[in-house]
Amino acid sequence: MIDRADDDAGAPMPCDPEALLACMRRRTQIAPRHLLAPGPDESQRRQLFEAAATAPDHGQILPWRFVVVPLEARGRLADAFEQALLERDPAAGEDERARARDKASRAPFLALAVVRERGDGQQHITLHERMASLGCALQNMLLMAHAQGFGAGLVSGLALRSGALASCFGLAAGERAVCFVAAGTPARRKPARQRPLPEQVASMLQGGD
Amino acid sequence: MIDRADDDAGAPMPCDPEALLACMRRRTQIAPRHLLAPGPDESQRRQLFEAAATAPDHGQILPWRFVVVPLEARGRLADAFEQALLERDPAAGEDERARARDKASRAPFLALAVVRERGDGQQHITLHERMASLGCALQNMLLMAHAQGFGAGLVSGLALRSGALASCFGLAAGERAVCFVAAGTPARRKPARQRPLPEQVASMLQGGD
Numbered sequence: 001m002i003d004r005a006d007d008d009a010g011a012p013m014p015c016d017p018e019a020l021l022a023c024m025r026r027r028t029q030i031a032p033r034h035l036l037a038p039g040p041d042e043s044q045r046r047q048l049f050e051a052a053a054t055a056p057d058h059g060q061i062l063p064w065r066f067v068v069v070p071l072e073a074r075g076r077l078a079d080a081f082e083q084a085l086l087e088r089d090p091a092a093g094e095d096e097r098a099r100a101r102d103k104a105s106r107a108p109f110l111a112l113a114v115v116r117e118r119g120d121g122q123q124h125i126t127l128h129e130r131m132a133s134l135g136c137a138l139q140n141m142l143l144m145a146h147a148q149g150f151g152a153g154l155v156s157g158l159a160l161r162s163g164a165l166a167s168c169f170g171l172a173a174g175e176r177a178v179c180f181v182a183a184g185t186p187a188r189r190k191p192a193r194q195r196p197l198p199e200q201v202a203s204m205l206q207g208g209d
Numbered sequence: 210m211i212d213r214a215d216d217d218a219g220a221p222m223p224c225d226p227e228a229l230l231a232c233m234r235r236r237t238q239i240a241p242r243h244l245l246a247p248g249p250d251e252s253q254r255r256q257l258f259e260a261a262a263t264a265p266d267h268g269q270i271l272p273w274r275f276v277v278v279p280l281e282a283r284g285r286l287a288d289a290f291e292q293a294l295l296e297r298d299p300a301a302g303e304d305e306r307a308r309a310r311d312k313a314s315r316a317p318f319l320a321l322a323v324v325r326e327r328g329d330g331q332q333h334i335t336l337h338e339r340m341a342s343l344g345c346a347l348q349n350m351l352l353m354a355h356a357q358g359f360g361a362g363l364v365s366g367l368a369l370r371s372g373a374l375a376s377c378f379g380l381a382a383g384e385r386a387v388c389f390v391a392a393g394t395p396a397r398r399k400p401a402r403q404r405p406l407p408e409q410v411a412s413m414l415q416g417g418d
Binding site: 014015016017018019020021022023024025026027029044045046047049050051052053054055056058062064065066067068069070072073074075076077111112115126127128129131132133134135136137138139140142143144147148154156168169176178179195196197198200201202203204205206207 | 223224225226227228229230231232233234235236238253254255256258259260261262263264265267271273274275276277278279281282284285286320321324335336337338340341342343344345346347348349351352353356357363365377378385387388404405406407409410411412413414415416417
């Protein structure tokens with residue numbers, strides 16, 4: 001369609017609307033246990049974060065960051081998941097602990113999304129604006145992972161709010177872990193799900209009195 | 210690049226990664242006062258909300274919605290903006306009130322983004338997840354508006370948290386107005402701004418002890 005990727009302000013967009021919508025529709029949530037090697041290589045990972053970095057950012061305060069968990073750090077993440085379980089349930093049995101640990105080994109690409117909620121002297125930029133910016137960054141990463149030919153998904157869970165995870169990732173005061181972004185080769189293709197219709201997501205403000 | 214927009218699970222993505230990244234980089238914030246007619250037509254507006262509707266949505270609870278403000282309802286919005294100002298500053302003068310009202314007339318496409326924070330019996334899905342989903346929807350709309358050849362921007366402000374605005378838009382208990390999405394023909398082209406580098410948005414969890 002176009003063979004250049006420059007930023008000329010007057011140039012036509014390199015994606016036409018139909019192709020872009022098809023790309024958005026093709027994106028579907030894949031759970032990390034179904035995301036196998038190979039995952040994005042070094043230059044593809046870089047591209048994922050280049051995509052994230054184009055998110056709208058009111059005041060250019062960059063209120064979020066990502067921490068990639070490479071394969072050699074999955075043991076540390078497993079420890080954090082097990083500790084997080086024990087924070088919630090000190091009596092958790094061996095099986096449950098093994099299941100908690102196991103989650104750390106899934107998906108070749110795994111990155112924690114962290115939002116800075118406060119503590120930067122920019123409180124006129126609300127939590128909602130900060131989270132909207134992070135959401136934009138996440139969507140860019142998901143779309144890009146799909147364009148690269150991978151499957152991807154967002155993962156949340158109770159462990160995200162544990163002291164063990166905050167400590168493992170060195171979260172600062174005012175920071176909060178929001179979700180993991182996982183990407184890899186999908187074990188099986190999954191059809192796109194039915195999406196809400198435009199009339200289900202938007203209504204019209206009536207004019208007059 | 211591809212001439213169909215179907216959802217075949219096995220088909221290649223209709224956007225290649227470089228074209229998609231160029232598209233993301235081309236998106237830039239345009240303030241509503243610089244967004245002129247013509248704006249997106251009926252079918253383009255529909256496409257904007259089709260794009261929004263493909264956002265990830267944990268539990269498929271659809272925790273957000275949009276309310277479009279058509280031209281014939283701008284007078285009502287002007288009233289709400291003026292009332293919102295008077296809530297904050299009952300002594301606001303005529304000039305200030307006129308400026309508040311004037312903001313309602315900007316941008317041919319204007320829609321309020323609303324998040325449902327609570328009250329739906331789905332509190333296991335946190336505010337952060339709900340806002341991440343809305344952020345994804347917003348990014349899809351911004352990217353789509355650009356692909357359609359328009360400029361677009363997100364707008365927040367103190368009026369969003371006013372009783373006047375909540376009443377104008379019929380917000381339910383548990384709902385919160387997050388921002389406006391504006392789109393139209395940019396008065397002037399604006400070069401894409403410098404974005405943070407991947408190493409500024411992502412770090413690596415160290416392995417080992």
